Amino acid sequence: MSDIAHLLSRLLEEGASMQEQARATAHALRGIGEVQVGLLDKERVYTDNKVQLYHYAPKARSAGLPPLLICYAMVNRPYMLDLQPDRSLIRELLSLGVDVYLIDWGYPDGADRFIPLEEYICGYLDRCVHHILEKHSIDCINLLGICQGGTFSLCYAALKPLRVANLITMVTPVDFKTPENLLSKWVQYIDMDLLTQSGNVSGEFLNMIFLALMPFRLTQQKYVNLLHANSDRAQLENFMRMEKWIFDSPDQPARACREFVQWFFQDNRLIRGELELAATSVRLKNITCPVLNIYAAKDHLVPPSASVSLGAHISSKKYQSLQVDVGHIGIYVSGKARKTVPHAIFNWLHA
Template sequence: MNEPGPDLQAALREVLELNRKLAEGLPTLQAAGAVEVGCSDKDAVFRDDKVTLYRYRPIAPSAGVAPLLIAYALVNRPYMMDLQQDRSLIRRLLEQGIDIYLIDWGYPDGADRFLDLDDYINGFMHRCLQHVLDTHGIASTHLLGVCQGGTFSLCYAALHPARVRSLVTMVTPVDFQTPENLLSKWARHLDVDALVDSTGNVPGELLNAAFVSLMPFRLLQQKYVNLIDTLQEPRQVENFMRMEKWIFDSPDQAGAAFRQFVRWFFQENRLVNGSVELGGRRVDLRRITQPVLNIYGRHDHLVPPSASIPLARHVGTRDYTALEMDVGHIGMYVSGKSQKQLPEALATWLKKRDQAGKKRSQPCRPESARKST
């Protein structure tokens, strides 16, 4: 038998090496199976059906600004904002002395299939924000919307401008029909009525399949091949597993809300056309006159920059700041770059706007105090 050529020998050696790494790394992988997510202490301060409002416990002296309410997307879980000690935007903001509240939308089940966007935005979100205002005796507070939660926050701020002292949107789609937006191109041909009528709630697994199929070779193959290289490092494996848990821990989407979101935003691009209507009122982004900070990722493949940048043209504020980060969609929450730059920039921005906001909005005294004067 002929000796194999040098290329084949090298290839065989690599296969053997890969096998060795896999065999030696399996115990690390098994040990990392049940990872913990969410690292900062928080208290559930308000519940509304399956929605929970959390308040994070302070870990630094207060910065003396009104609380920041975070509204995350309905897809995926909000613990991505507080994944682990060294990958937590929330923790970094707590270190800056910001008082943080977070809306956890929960896991809708079959009985929630008729919840629509009005229920989420004018209902749950409104009541959570009202709880924050009542607790602190203030008339307005800062709102941070993430991804789809950013779209919700834009709608909310346009409908209830007096309650929002400043608005921060993070990786938020505004113009849903830009050429780079692959998800939107796919969604435009979807018969969303048939989909929702056939599933009731839209399964999280279905959305996961759609998200990974945006880059199927990298996300279904290469990522796991690369994992083999890190199997010797328990910390890296744990990080990988946490991320894996977050990616696939996807709540089902309440059918009615999903139907409206796909049709109104992806298919009809109503947010920039000014034709979203919630609770009988039109969402007019020009009513957003409070300070706006729009943060987006240069390499975001889910919400491309071209989907976020147009916000500047549509809001009515004169105090608009765009912050482009050199990260992708997920990197925005967990990358080293983001952890280093974003929280400080955000906290500094909030502190400046808080003073201006205080002057604009009248303090809201508790009911008893108002009666006694």
């Protein structure tokens, strides 16, 4: 009986303490206004429909490398790479003397629903590369492709191998049909023709799918933990920046989205050598430049198995993979990744 009384007493005590903490955090949250993201100085140097090319102001003496163009995914906003001053991959690269450009795909709307996938890769991406080549009077750039942008970059490097001096892929799916890939399993039976018949695929829909990959952690535990964490303002602002990024999801242009899912997820054409863009076959074997493939060991969106096979499909003599012990989002912002990733990229480019 005394055991039960002790147990109850502990339960009540901890419950009261948690309630008090939750109250303090909720109070602190009320004091946080709109959070700021993407604070680094940058100049918009090229615009093409909704696509914008940014050039970041240098932060150190140039390392003398070809410019690095970052090609981010279309499904999220690229300011994740400069979320805040102490969580900024771009800032780290700038401080190492890398000349950084970034493609922002923008927020596609109904006017973009008929744009094919090849226009994004062979059109917008190619014209951004062209702009940089012209501006610097050079023949090739360094290309860093991230997530879906990594897949775009692989296609681009395969189609235009002479324009890419070095290719770096980060959390990039290559083999879309590995057993661990839950997202891929789910989309196999989705009728993409039907889904995109009524227009663009909404960002909210995509978010719902992403949250459903780990629903208990992403829709419950995260917020419970927030309430029971400390009410430190800086930490709460970090949380809110991340929250903003997660749910600031652009709609996906109908045709490009349909083609991406059908060709990559459903048909796995990239590694089967069956992908064609702009009437040209996309052969990964055409990639001969040095390739650094960075992936996250705990990635629930792009499992390591989806990335690691890249080396087997390209012709590059210099290929290296780097596993970072974080998740899909941790690769951008975690302390562990911050210590590893920017230096690994710089060293690779500098070697």
